[in-house]
Amino acid sequence: MSDAAVEIANVSKKFRIYHERNQTLKSAAMRRRRSIHEDFWALKDVSFDIPKGSNFAIVGSNGSGKSTLLKCIAGILYPNAGEIRTRGRLAALLEIGSGFHPELSGRDNVFLNASILGISKSEIRQRFDEIVDFSGVEKFIDQPVKNYSSGMYVRLAFAVAINVDPEVLLVDEVLAVGDASFQQKCMEKFAQLQGDGRTIIVVSHAVSVLRTMCDKGAWLNNGELLDVGDIKPLLNAFDDASRPTPHVDGIGRTRWGSGQIVIDHVEVLTADGLPFARFITSHSAVRLRLRYTANERIEKALFSISIDSSDGTRVWGGNNFESMAPVEIGDGVMDFTVPAMPLAKGDYTIDVAIFDWSTQRQLDLIKHVVQLQIENHGASESGYIALNGEWRVSESQPINGHG
Template sequence: MTAIEVSNATKIYRRYSRRRQFATLKSAMLRGSVIADLRPEETFAAVRDVSFQVASGTTFGIVGRNGSGKSTILKMVAGITKPTSGRVRVEGRISALIELGAGFHPEISGRENVFINGIMLGLSKREVARRFDEIVEFAELEEFIDAPVKTYSSGMYMRLGFAVAINVDPDVLLIDEVLAVGDEAFTHKCLDKFGEFRRRGKTILLVTHSLGLVERFCDEALWLESGEIRAAGDPKRVVGAYITDVEKSEEEHLAAVNARARETADQGAAAARSDETAVAGEVMPAPPDVPADMFQAGEGRWGSRELEIVDVQFAGDNGRIAHIFHTGEPFTVRLKVRATRPADDFVFGIGIFNADGICCYGTNTGIEDLASAEWSGEGEVHFAIDNLDLVEGTYKVDVAVHKRDGYPYDYHRLLYSFRVKSRTKDVGIYRPRHRWQFSPNIRFKPPI
């Protein structure tokens, strides 16, 4: 049996031009366009021809970027807005957790608000009275229930709103990203409550950015993109496809950022080179724009360029060029280098910085006792890491080639970014290989 059936639903919103926004009754009447102004000038389809069914007793997740139409679908299912075309049918009593505590009146007590909110959500006065203690206990507000709601903290407010909505005992529960509120303990309590709902065979429609929740909880999932369905079905597969797509666009974004960095560096380089030709033949002085303290310097590129880093790329598994990597994957920084004249005094260096500007790792061939011997013409330098053991985040990279005494040939400071993704949300600046060990009397539940 289907609990929710959405067939070919389309929702078109009006988008106002500036003129329409400031139109008033007076100006509309002066222009004689009262009726015309009520018609939209420009429309915007928030949801386009979406169809899906949710079987009774299952949990259904909707994922997608901001503005993809998730909440609009939820509102249509809740009956708050109607689809412009198409049909939405829901079996049974609905409770929508769209905004918790919407409709609380700040001036009156929590107790009175519970009654009014419960009645608003479809309970009778007697039903609310019967569940009242349960609601208050769930919200953990026994002491404050007779205080006016305006004195509540936002957490208390949300908890009370959630407690009322969940105790309406709906057949269909609609949840819009409400688990983001509340502390850890309350979130767990909510999740337990959802679990109980599932066991009792209720239908849940969940809109969230928490992909883990969709994978763990949902029987089926839907991925929306600009109001259209991109994928539907098994949650693991849908979430996987969604993550891949998000990474792809992040990848494109990072690639664009790096390309821009390279471009500005090259412009700087071109300027430097024209200086260089002016003093050709003389003994090369230290370039004037070398920062005094390299670790304090901002991003940029400097150096004499006799030895030059022409290009920087990041590569992952199988030499695939990328900007997004997963914790533990192989990772290589590839430098294309060129010597304008043969050299025997050179050091390659590399530094990896996290978003806070903290150096996670830095080394160079000099530190590692590689004594330079000879280099002429073009070549490549690879700095390969077998397992990229960094926590999730965006990292910036320094690459440099300089003399043993520090004289910079070519220094690229914080110009290139890459991103590390991790399933585990651990924290810190690096991630040591580790494992947990427990004596037999300490046990954990098997993963869900």
């Protein structure tokens, strides 16, 4: 037996697309029930294993079949061909609208949802208070969920999903809906589940978040598996391929994004806000200042920065996921301050990007926007980091009694 939490073997899923060429009642009646349709394959012979205990990302452009695959794993959809085997209790947080029954109350949905997950009524009664508590929607628990905001909906669904102690948790983008404190709570829960060796399968368009959160992944394209494996090479390839419409800006830089926020300028400054003269000495304080213009209000703007060495190695990448906040229309500044720049002597280039976490859209991305020229006087070091270590050579001290 393999150590996979989920085995996906030759899975294909077909949808029927109906064409309504004639909308009149008469023509519909004349056609009787013989509707005109076409088969559309949303998944085509997809096979891969999801290792137990992994944080597994599923990426792909819009319509590539990610949500369809998650629904097949969750048992909400049935593949037309192939087989999916899962080991252990599974909980799923799928697209809004595919988990709960809109006419039922929050309370009834908790019980319904839990029973679908194979949890007994008495067990769920024991956990009910904890679930409602975690969700923060207690005031609305007896209201039909169709009256919930999308944030409330996700909170309740998430509370059920994690409080049933899943072995395998499926998460489809929905987290983008919650507010910052809820997202923080979710990330903490993920880390906890991960620590317990549970398997988490995440669908997201936020590459920089997946980079830090996941260790493995799969890439779907037009319903086909393009790649599966370690997260870094997978996301690098996906990232490069998923920028179909770059444009060249006024000063000849290639950039990608919808343009609701535009990065105007990136500056490399000292901690006092002054520009660096020529180079930066290792371990000095450095502030990267990104100036932008927001043409629209963005509810959750994710800023990310990455640093590559001149040989193309990604030395560091990070984002402000923990402190994401709304960006208002107008000009703004984002500062990223490094108290003691740990890079070793060499030339590095910086990529910056802004992503709309709510809509999962790239707003702007510029590669190689600025250079960092690092110096480290007197240090004989190779590699990418400056350890600031101290060398000391002295004569050997005799060990007592063995001199």
